[in-house]
Amino acid sequence: MPAKSKAQQMAAGAALSAKRGDRKTGALKGASRSMYESMSEKELQDMASTSQKGKPVHKSGR
Numbered sequence: 001m002p003a004k005s006k007a008q009q010m011a012a013g014a015a016l017s018a019k020r021g022d023r024k025t026g027a028l029k030g031a032s033r034s035m036y037e038s039m040s041e042k043e044l045q046d047m048a049s050t051s052q053k054g055k056p057v058h059k060s061g062r
Helices: 006-019 030-038 041-048
Strands: none
Touching: 006 030, 006 041, 030 041
């Protein structure tokens, strides 16, 4: 599943980094912590590898 915003893509990248052991899990907050706990490494890889070109910074909730 591709990321819908730059913020979502960056959070997935942080969670993926922690999953791989490159970052401490205690450093994760908010969406990245939630993604770390609920998504597999493959799902995080797919979301983190999404191109940021043409994506909004934040996806509006409406």
